[in-house]
Amino acid sequence: MSMPVSPEKQSTLSTVDILSQGMVINVGPQHPSTHGVLRLILTLDGEQILHCEPVIGYLHRGLEKMMERRPYRHNVPFTDRLDYLAALSNNLGICQCIERLGGVEVPERAQYIRVLLMELQRIASHLVFLGTFGTDLGATTMFLYAFRERELVLDLLEECTGARLTYNWIRVGGVPDDLPEGFGEKVLGFVKTFRQRLEEYDQLLTRNRIFRSRTQGIGILPKELALAYGTSGPVIRASGMAYDVRKAAPYEVYDRVEFDVPVHEQGDVWARYLVRMEEMRQSIRIIEQVLRDIPDGPVQTKLPKVFKPPAGIAYSRIESPRGELSFMMVSDGSPNPLRVHIRAPSFVNLSVLPSLLEGTKVADLVAILGSIDVVLGEIDR
Amino acid sequence: MNEALQHLLKQLGEAVSEWTQVGANEVRLTVSPEHWREVVQFLHDDALWQMDYPADLTVWDTGTGFGVYLRLWSSVHNHNVIVLTSISREQPRIASLATLYPGLNWHEREMYDMYGVIFEGHPNLKRILLPDDWEGFPFRKDYVAEPSGDPLHGPQPVD
């Protein structure tokens, strides 16, 4: 419970001595707000956090090693289990990496479909953030509302891909099948509802004074620190750095659609929240443009049965809802990769947590951790 | 990019054994492990590079040695640099960059965890994903994963 005190000191304990001892408290691996099996060893002074040490690895499955033992294209379903809230972006990441390694071209229509699915996925993932963040701060109703709308996205994705969570719907060289009949209208219908619902969220949560006082000025991540730690996604954009892979290194057809990268300067929990809310609006914009511009054509490139890319190193980076998701593959010319490495955005973003937490209150812990929005599946891999 | 690359080669010509430019703003450098820290420090400090964003660091097992891969990005110039090196299997040691880029701290710990590569000068080099008492480095190609072992505490001897 507290640090050991030597016997001679024990007799002369003053109030100051008692206060200077930290209480060590374990948050997780089973805790309602760690969003998975994350364990934080906190040293507390009352409600003040003196020190935080994250302990990860409870979900480690050795995916990277598993991938070394299988042919390239067999590895795509495993990536569903990385960031399970945005499985499609993992699929895209690994497929892009394999495509670069093997020099595979992707048909235009497939690229548009990929972007469409990616943005739907982003909305679904940010809605999970919104809901869990609301619960973390005590607004339980927000959770249900966000999940209600996420359900609409999942229904759409289910109709297109046939699965609700582990989609595995992006293949090396395209997507396995075209969009189902009438999918575009359904997406537009969803977009229409979702616009109104976003307004409602703003009314319920964003404008709420309590919510703002819980998030503003909390967990400030300065721009320099955000860069030096290599954070990405909404975390770095909330710190005033307009780093979005979709703009910095456009992939698929992101250079053909118009959208803004929301940036906030404050770097606090509030800014990270706002960035994600704004990103959902931008995703809607992208979806509408994609549905307008999508060309006809094939959706998949024919590939040989045994796919052997030439020896070399390739990497791909995409903007997953959590940040820069990067796959790196080393090929030695055989059907199996020599090495697959996954640069998980949550892994990097979480490493900044200890420095954010020092000196804050326990109650802010959940707000800060929630605002980083980690998924343990991709941290532990 | 070209100018910056020339500048780099002029300054650190002997350290960079191989370089290729990929696309407009990406370059791949192969360096010797002794110059690892020096090259990265240069990329970090030099005004033409300012590689301030540590994107990725990883290690792979080639069977005879370990390859090290570092990807940096510059928020100022939008340069991408991949720095590659290879280290021997017997002496898997390389200079740590964790003090230069705090973001590489966990990456280096993970690579130590999985490959047993010692990052010299790392402030807190211990296992990160696996339990502290795990034996061996499971991502090495010669690691024998015993499925009959206790999943929590590494491979157990099978009689």
Next chain:
Amino acid sequence: MRTRQPATEQYNPLAVFIEGLSTLFYGMLVTWRNFWRPKVTVRYPYQRKPMPPRYRGLFYLKWNEEKQRLNCVGCTLCAQACPTDVISMVKLGKGTNAGVSEFTMDLGRCLFCNLCVEACPFDAIYMGPAYELASERRDAALFRIADLAQGGEEAVRTNIETVQRLMAEEEKARPAAGGHAG
């Protein structure tokens, strides 16, 4: 260590109180509106949502009514496409008319990734709409041919009979080529 706590802005309790109360009321309007909205939940065991046609649930082996057999010819392409070695099968006969006498899927390892369905050139294996596959027993995850085939036990029996009959016919038609199997 307390330096990280941000300096609070000019704190005017009354303004904060009024703002807090008004935004609370504003938010309560949202909850009030939702109070009267139709509910979105489904009373699951009694009510079910229809599954979309592409839904990837429990597998089935397609039954060919015309030929009175399963489409599967036991080519093991699906087993090769599977990343987790779910599928194993016993081939029956050989050549174009071959079939399977046993087809086992260990769904305990299955990722439901659809790769086997895509790999099948014979239109033989599909994923259906059934999704309640959880069980308390490990062996319940082992689906044998009779569990997978459309038509169950009887279809499997008919399938074997058909394939054997076809094999016999083929044998009869080309008695000279009997010796060397491909």
Next chain:
Amino acid sequence: MIEVVVQFFRDYPLLWTFVKAVVLASFTLLIPLAVIWVERKVAGFIQSRLGPLHVGPQGTFQTVADALKLLLKEDIVPSGADKRFFYIAPYIAFISTVLSFMVLPFAPGWVALEMNVAVLFVIGVSLFNVVSILMAGWSSNNKYSLLGGLRAVAQLLSYEIPMVLSVLAVVFYTGSLSLTGIVEYQVKHGWLIWQPPIMIAALIYFICALAEINRTPFDLPEAESELVSGFNTEYSGMRFAFFFASEFANNFFITAFAAALFFGGWDGPILPPIVWTFLKVFVMIFVFMWVRWTPPRLRIDQILRFAWQFLVPVSLVNLLFAIVLGVR
């Protein structure tokens, strides 16, 4: 026959009070069943769900089933717990609630213990609740419980003061410390809520009541996402049921108390008085739940700052107004 019983109790008034106490105690145990069911339904409807449906019509017996489940559960005491305090804490919470029910006038004459200092009595016994929470948090030998208990005490004590001050405003206004007296005053002079200083007092009371019964935005003592479940983390089975019951009974009481203080108690046309009391209480409970399911929760320092920097001075000034305006 009835006359004999009535005569018997008239001869032994203490026994009569005891009978009333037993009836009230069972009432205190039963009313949470209704309140919890309402809570679940309201929460469900607000959240686009249907709430409990399975047990009984519209799930009315769901809470009964849950209560039975809790009664049958194993009684677990954490090792290293301070057993005496751990055992006794839930009952203290419950008794404090029952005691406050004793002086509550449901209708004319429907009061278990007619007391001319009822308001003081309520304020006094409700503080037992704080003690029980501290006991539970401390004795559980769990850091989360301890943090929750300490938070709860800090919060409850801070909000007790403006609450008492706003109640005192009513007392000074009506010149009565008896709840029945206050209600009768309102029956004669109209509801107090329409008097300006009492209106502010009612608002302050409402906020403090939210804090006293640990409702969002003041649900810190049991902030699920931070402290697992706060002071009652280690409790299960019967003891948890008592905590739970006392919390919801408290919810009922605090609204009934407000009805008596500000909304004229049983006063109302046509319907019988007891119906009016319950009507007012359940409308207020609904509002409490409505508030509960809307905003996020505050942080402990914000809560305390709000109480000490805003509510206490405002309620003090308001009390002064009430005294000045109330003197006739």
